[in-house]
Amino acid sequence: MKFCLNHFLSAVSFALDYAENDVFGVPLNHGKRVAYIAWRVGQRIGLGDDDIFDLVSLAILHDIGLSKYIGNKERIADFANYEVIQGHCVIGEQSIKKYPFLKKEQNIILYHHECLDGSGFFHISGNDLPLKAQIISFADYIDTHFQVNKFYGGYAERAGNKILSLRDRKYAATLCDAFLDLSRQPCYRLDQQPENIYTCLHRGLPERTVNLSYEDLIWMTEIMSDIVDAKSRFTWRHSKGLAEKAGTMAAFYQYDSVQRTKLVLAANLHDLGKLLIPNRILEANRALTEDEFALVQSHTYYTRQVLSQIDGFEDITEWAANHHEKLDGSGYPYGKTAAQLDFNSRLMGCLDIYQALTEDRPYRAGMSHAKAIGIMREMADGGRIDAGIVHDVQDVFGG
Numbered sequence: 001m002k003f004c005l006n007h008f009l010s011a012v013s014f015a016l017d018y019a020e021n022d023v024f025g026v027p028l029n030h031g032k033r034v035a036y037i038a039w040r041v042g043q044r045i046g047l048g049d050d051d052i053f054d055l056v057s058l059a060i061l062h063d064i065g066l067s068k069y070i071g072n073k074e075r076i077a078d079f080a081n082y083e084v085i086q087g088h089c090v091i092g093e094q095s096i097k098k099y100p101f102l103k104k105e106q107n108i109i110l111y112h113h114e115c116l117d118g119s120g121f122f123h124i125s126g127n128d129l130p131l132k133a134q135i136i137s138f139a140d141y142i143d144t145h146f147q148v149n150k151f152y153g154g155y156a157e158r159a160g161n162k163i164l165s166l167r168d169r170k171y172a173a174t175l176c177d178a179f180l181d182l183s184r185q186p187c188y189r190l191d192q193q194p195e196n197i198y199t200c201l202h203r204g205l206p207e208r209t210v211n212l213s214y215e216d217l218i219w220m221t222e223i224m225s226d227i228v229d230a231k232s233r234f235t236w237r238h239s240k241g242l243a244e245k246a247g248t249m250a251a252f253y254q255y256d257s258v259q260r261t262k263l264v265l266a267a268n269l270h271d272l273g274k275l276l277i278p279n280r281i282l283e284a285n286r287a288l289t290e291d292e293f294a295l296v297q298s299h300t301y302y303t304r305q306v307l308s309q310i311d312g313f314e315d316i317t318e319w320a321a322n323h324h325e326k327l328d329g330s331g332y333p334y335g336k337t338a339a340q341l342d343f344n345s346r347l348m349g350c351l352d353i354y355q356a357l358t359e360d361r362p363y364r365a366g367m368s369h370a371k372a373i374g375i376m377r378e379m380a381d382g383g384r385i386d387a388g389i390v391h392d393v394q395d396v397f398g399g
């Protein structure tokens with residue numbers, strides 16, 4: 001299928017930025033701001049459209065390696081921890097190997113914390129540092145130390161003085177000069193506001209489309225489902241488990257490979273919106289307040305918001321985002337009814353319940369197949385979920 005990378009990248013940046021914020025305490029939208037700064041600096045030093053596109057993609061993905069540490073609270077307790085810092089560069093470089101960049105370049109993410117003087121984690125210096133790695137390292141430094149909203153006045157001067165002291169030592173003079181110029185414009189600050197950064201990146205970037213199979217999309221979207229699963233120890237294998245079951249049911253219903261893959265994609269991404277829900281609520285060891293409960297319920301709304309941006313994902317969005325709707329209209333967030341829920345939406349809803357009931361949680365062991373089916377039958381008898389599908393799930397997973 002023709003696949004628009006821009007739309008996909010905004011979905012990934014949504015996932016990454018929220019996870020980095022909630023788990024590591026990095027101010028929200030870090031990836032997008034680094035991408036913005038890299039883009040504007042890249043433009044000023046005269047990079048062409050394809051290079052800009054790859055630069056911005058890499059900048060959005062630059063901290064992707066952190067996702068492997070999300071579930072490991074001990075290892076990330078100290079974010080400055082050498083292993084995590086160096087490790088996220090190595091893991092990040094590996095995890096984007098198959099990404100369809102326009103140009104074949106390596107070691108950009110690996111060296112995104114390196115500086116000209118060799119003071120980075122790998123002690124790479126001078127001309128051995130690829131230009132895009134230099135730009136991302138520079139943009140990352142700026143957002144980490146001079147995030148626009150931390151300053152109320154005097155931004156260009158304060159950031160500028162510091163950058164001048166690093167010019168030609170840690171960061172190339174051309175990059176520093178581009179930034180000094182840029183940071184004086186009011187739009188530099190306005191563009192990076194939370195309400196503007198998304199549209200701004202979207203509007204400014206050249207649009208790039210590639211040809212991908214649905215199979216390619218499975219590994220590309222695993223970047224996101226891995227982050228969702230890793231985010232909370234309560235649900236660490238939930239999306240993966242659901243995707244496996246969706247694949248099994250697709251085989252049972254003799255779906256062709258495109259339909260099967262789309263269903264698996266929907267399962268991989270169904271809880272994407274949970275990235276917006278803070279872990280202190282997802283993992284609360286007490287009854288939730290009404291507000292907190294409403295927040296948890298909003299996750300499928302955000303799953304829809306993100307996935308519906310991706311062209312070609314219309315079905316996938318429906319199946320993923322309808323998984324908490326019920327046939328009798330008692331579900332959320334839209335209170336859809338039977339006529340509005342197609343077969344795969346119903347299937348996803350049933351499988352999500354089955355997966356949740358049968359998987360282990362820190363506070364309880366997973367239920368047996370029979371017990372889970374008993375509960376689902378009651379729900380089907382009450383007209384809430386599809387009785388035929390419950391019957392099939394019973395057959396397929398009962399053996």
Ligand SMILES: [Fe+2]
Pocket residue numbers: 062063088112113140
């Ligand atoms: Fe980083």
Ligand SMILES: [Fe+2]
Pocket residue numbers: 030034062063140
């Ligand atoms: Fe970063």
Ligand SMILES: [Fe+2]
Pocket residue numbers: 270271299300323324
């Ligand atoms: Fe859910």
Ligand SMILES: [Fe+2]
Pocket residue numbers: 238270271352
């Ligand atoms: Fe779920």
